[in-house]
Amino acid sequence: MILFDCGEATQKQIMEAGISPMKIDDIYITHLHGDHILGLPGIVQSLAFRGRTRPLHIYGPRGINELIDHIRHMGFYTIGYELITHEIEDDGILYQQNDFRILSRKMKHTVVDYAYKIEQLRQPKFLRQKAIELGIPPGPLFGKLQAGKEVTVDGKIIKPEQVLGPPREGVKVVFSGDTIPQESMIDFAENVDVLIHEATFTKDIKEKAFENGHTVAEDAAVIAKKANVEQLILTHLSNRYTSSKPLLDEAKTIFENTVYAEDLMVVIIENKKPVQINFKK
Structure with missing residues (x-):
């Protein structure tokens, strides 16, 4: 299991979803703002208390090594497993195995931020x-x-x-992290099944959004349309809004196949099948 970002309520949400945190293999952090990392100390300590022994890999921008070192010494506990950090220095492939790989692409926020892409690798057909x-x-x-x-x-x-056929397309997902709209995202997310892109504000306060390193819903939808993605999922709602509806309505005028993320929402992505989204009732 792979976890992307780790806000302070992450453990609670994992338990609400009925998933054991012990299943986490790797954690990918987009950037080092508190709302994306403050769940890490709890996850690290909980895995130690549960007796984890296999390594935990944590990827992130420069500074992730220092952050994890502080977490190791936060309070009194013993970690019985190896914490392995990977500081990202550039765009490219971060991890690859037989059936999938994860790539990074630098975005533009008020601090260093990386978007991530997960690509399924399908073997060519045997002739x-x-x-x-x-x-x-x-x-x-x-x-x-x-x-x-x-x-x-x-x-x-x-x-x-x-005796092998041509390469076969697999499932692809992109997760933006926090960023202002970037042309490079259009290329990075081209033809993906799902683009998860931040949309913190509506377009009437676009200037404020840019000042704070964020994207408005309209611009996220434009990126999704230009990139020819199948499904756009918006996230990172500002607390100035009591509902995501204004942002969703704004985005859907440009890119109809858009939803705003909700807690415990389940997204099912299968090759050559429509993306399924199930909201918690």
């Missing part, structure tokens, strides 16, 4: 008939080729690309 035509007998050699390894048949080397 069974093509493999047979090349003289490869069905069996273990098929598996090696599917895993990207060369095989030798009757003295002839068969390379994986000879």
Whole structure:
């Protein structure tokens, strides 16, 4: 399980959702403002109290190392697992395994902020008939080729690309963190299934939004439209509003497929299927 940002109510919300915090593998912090990090001390200590032994990886902008060092010495407790921090210095791939990868892109806020993209990596289709035509007998050699390894048949080397189809698109999600509107986000979020973008204010106070390093709902919708995303989810509502409706209405005039995030909302994303959003009743 991957956690993006960790505000002060994170543990409570995780428990409300019926999820064990012990399942958290990695935490990605967009920036070091309090509303995005003040849940970290509680998470770190709770995992220690529960007896966690496997490492916890925490990614974030410069300063995350110092922050986690302070948390290690906050109060009296013993951490029985390794806390591994990764300070992000530039855009690029932060983590990759066989079936997904996570990338970063620097945004523009009042402090350093990184957006993150999660990309599902799908293996190319194995061309069974093509493999047979090349003289490869069905069996273990098929598996090696599917895993990207060369095989030798009757003295002839068969390379994986000879029996694999073109790359296949997987699910993609982008999480913006806090930022003013950025042209680079359009490229970063191009054709993603879900763009989770901050929309703190409505356009009537755009100047205030920019001064504070935030985006208005209208501009988030413009980004989603230009990036050709399937679903836009707005977040980071200012406490000046008693309801997200004004921001949602503003965004939907430009990009209809928009919702404003709610507590414990569940988003189901499956390849080549419409995004499903379930609100807590």
